[in-house]
Amino acid sequence: MNDKKSWASTVAGWFIERDEPAAAEVPQTGDIPESPPVEAFSTTADNYATPSPTQTVFQTAPPRPAGGQVDFPAVFSAAGVDAEEQQRVARTTELLRSLPAGTDAAIKKQIVEASLKAFGVPIEKIIEATVEEIQALDGYIRNGAADNEKLIQESDARIKQYEEEIKNIRAVMQQSVNEQQNLIKVCNDKKLEVQQVLEFFGQDKVASVVKASPKLHDPSEEAAGNPAS
Numbered sequence: 001m002n003d004k005k006s007w008a009s010t011v012a013g014w015f016i017e018r019d020e021p022a023a024a025e026v027p028q029t030g031d032i033p034e035s036p037p038v039e040a041f042s043t044t045a046d047n048y049a050t051p052s053p054t055q056t057v058f059q060t061a062p063p064r065p066a067g068g069q070v071d072f073p074a075v076f077s078a079a080g081v082d083a084e085e086q087q088r089v090a091r092t093t094e095l096l097r098s099l100p101a102g103t104d105a106a107i108k109k110q111i112v113e114a115s116l117k118a119f120g121v122p123i124e125k126i127i128e129a130t131v132e133e134i135q136a137l138d139g140y141i142r143n144g145a146a147d148n149e150k151l152i153q154e155s156d157a158r159i160k161q162y163e164e165e166i167k168n169i170r171a172v173m174q175q176s177v178n179e180q181q182n183l184i185k186v187c188n189d190k191k192l193e194v195q196q197v198l199e200f201f202g203q204d205k206v207a208s209v210v211k212a213s214p215k216l217h218d219p220s221e222e223a224a225g226n227p228a229s
Helices: 002-012 072-078 083-098 105-118 123-201 203-212 219-223
Strands: none
Touching (some): 072 083, 083 105
């Protein structure tokens, strides 16, 4: 009995809490599982942070979602749910949807079971296929959560790497600015030192030498945009 309760609690963990309470179903003697805690129905990402046996249900790699859309038949097939099993679940789902709203749960169950028996579809096979699909979906979510967590960790590491690189680049830039400012200072200091010689001979003498020399440039002409040839 304890094993049955434990298994029932595990199955309950796959169910998602509905916005509105579902209509009560007619219980079968000896098959009433313990009510799972509310947190077992939580759909938050924390529920998928730890490994689960359902993550290993896939026999082949399932397709990745594209643009937020999921190829459910392909996901189920990757988990070993064949086309016939998928059709059983789909037909049962369509049958349930076709029932008039407000139909008593007990009557719904009788109608569905009678219809399935009329078509020769074993109820046990439908339940088995449905649980397989639930396992596949849970495993798909968990695999996606694991991939997402891995991507976040890798991206965070890359961001930190880039931030450190940016920090180093900024340091190099600042060092270059500081060195340029120092270069300007020491060169201007040297210019003032050398300028004493020109001041000694006088501005007119210096101007005549600059004008006559092919090596020198008249600063007044450069300022006017006419550099000496």
